[in-house]
Amino acid sequence: xxxxxxxxxxxxxxxxxxxELFHQHGYHGTGLTxxxxxxxxxxxxxxxxxxxxxxxxxxxxxxxxxxEIDRWNQEFAQFEGNHFVKLRKSIEQMIEExxxxxxxxxxxxxxxxxxxxxxxxxxxxxxxxxxxxxxxxMADDFLICQGEGxxxxxxxxxxxxxxxxxxxxxxxxxxxxEDSRRPLRQSLALLWEHxxxxxxxxxxxxxxxxx
Amino acid sequence: xxxxxxxxxxxxxxxxxxxELFHQHGYHGTGLTxxxxxxxxxxxxxxxxxxxxxxxxxxxxxxxxxxEIDRWNQEFAQFEGNHFVKLRKSIEQMIEExxxxxxxxxxxxxxxxxxxxxxxxxxxxxxxxxxxxxxxxMADDFLICQGEGxxxxxxxxxxxxxxxxxxxxxxxxxxxxEDSRRPLRQSLALLWEHxxxxxxxxxxxxxxxxx
Numbered sequence: 001x002x003x004x005x006x007x008x009x010x011x012x013x014x015x016x017x018x019x020e021l022f023h024q025h026g027y028h029g030t031g032l033t034x035x036x037x038x039x040x041x042x043x044x045x046x047x048x049x050x051x052x053x054x055x056x057x058x059x060x061x062x063x064x065x066x067x068e069i070d071r072w073n074q075e076f077a078q079f080e081g082n083h084f085v086k087l088r089k090s091i092e093q094m095i096e097e098x099x100x101x102x103x104x105x106x107x108x109x110x111x112x113x114x115x116x117x118x119x120x121x122x123x124x125x126x127x128x129x130x131x132x133x134x135x136x137x138m139a140d141d142f143l144i145c146q147g148e149g150x151x152x153x154x155x156x157x158x159x160x161x162x163x164x165x166x167x168x169x170x171x172x173x174x175x176x177x178e179d180s181r182r183p184l185r186q187s188l189a190l191l192w193e194h195x196x197x198x199x200x201x202x203x204x205x206x207x208x209x210x211x
Numbered sequence: 212x213x214x215x216x217x218x219x220x221x222x223x224x225x226x227x228x229x230x231e232l233f234h235q236h237g238y239h240g241t242g243l244t245x246x247x248x249x250x251x252x253x254x255x256x257x258x259x260x261x262x263x264x265x266x267x268x269x270x271x272x273x274x275x276x277x278x279e280i281d282r283w284n285q286e287f288a289q290f291e292g293n294h295f296v297k298l299r300k301s302i303e304q305m306i307e308e309x310x311x312x313x314x315x316x317x318x319x320x321x322x323x324x325x326x327x328x329x330x331x332x333x334x335x336x337x338x339x340x341x342x343x344x345x346x347x348x349m350a351d352d353f354l355i356c357q358g359e360g361x362x363x364x365x366x367x368x369x370x371x372x373x374x375x376x377x378x379x380x381x382x383x384x385x386x387x388x389e390d391s392r393r394p395l396r397q398s399l400a401l402l403w404e405h406x407x408x409x410x411x412x413x414x415x416x417x418x419x420x421x422x
Contacts, residue, residue, distance in 0.1 A: 028240060113384040128388045155405055163401060166381025173324040173380050177339045190374060194366055199410055 011049045011059075014039050018060035019067075023108055027057055027123070057112075058126040064108050065130045069137070084150035087141055088192045095184045109134075110169050135161045142196075152198045164191055222260045222270075225250050229271035230278075234319055238268055238334070268323075269337040275319050276341045280348070295361035298352055299403045306395045320345075321380050346372045353407075363409045375402055 017039045021030045032053050036046060050056040072090065079089040109130045112123075138161035145151035151160065167187050174183035228250045232241045243264050247257060261267040283301065290300040320341045323334075349372035356362035362371065378398050385394035 113388050124388060167377040169384050170377025170380035177324050177335060
């Protein structure tokens, strides 16, 4: 049926569609037929790019993360202040940019982590790599913050990054359940005002308890 | 076909099976047919107990949480020490009791939170209630700890409970992805040794940095 059909679908377009589909339906909920229909692509063309649905999912995860990191770097660069303040402003902007649809969606990688406990080793590895990459980038940031004196130094930057990532996952789950961005804002304020600063500044009264 | 069949399936048995099924396949992955087959129950019998799959899921969540709270209370009571130490020992035991199957499974309520972003309001409300109940119980515990001087008092107990719940969700996701209980042990040590104690004890060197 599709023999000789021109290869109008670039790999990138298939990956973009994959982000959307996995966001909407999860990994298990997105069948190959759905992918083919949504991308208006034949099975043959699809298999020209990806050897399986699983290989496609791995590529989608990597593509999604590259996009998110680009977006983050662009936003981060536009803010003023020390590194710790710029991080907070960037995260605040990220939260405000979530639309009401995203409030139910959250981070693709976190969603897939929850879903693929029993999935294939390849997919799990892809998610593990993506998670480690984010945590690693955050650890680099916190190391800079520790150097500028804005973040506590009694704990290694890598451990702080891990904790912030963990907290963020919990806040994303609460965002979904509460259908509100409040948990994200609350978690950010708690971390940036009370948990991450050097110990001596823990005593400040904060707005977050009134939030 | 099942007319006149004796009502051998108690509501409780259906709920027990529900925990298992939702753990294994998630909410969307568990069709009514699967439920009926797994419980060896007719559609008619099922609808005697629950008016829909959704009402069933709400009841499963409530049943699961009641079981978990009972189990927690029993374990907590057997430990010695101040409240803060007993909490840590109970959580440690909970972690060690996870079998290799559970490592891929985690907390049913957390898994469902990730999955049901776009689910019905009733189901979301059930998950919200379950989450709030756990966080509320933890806040009561931290209030006791603050009274005995084992937990920092610069932040309200409710906010600390929220943060611990958040961290726990992230650690559960990492447990799945890493296929290891290490993230849970690491998160517990970080919280109990560095984040929750009164600020003056933040300076201790800890084993967790070597973990």
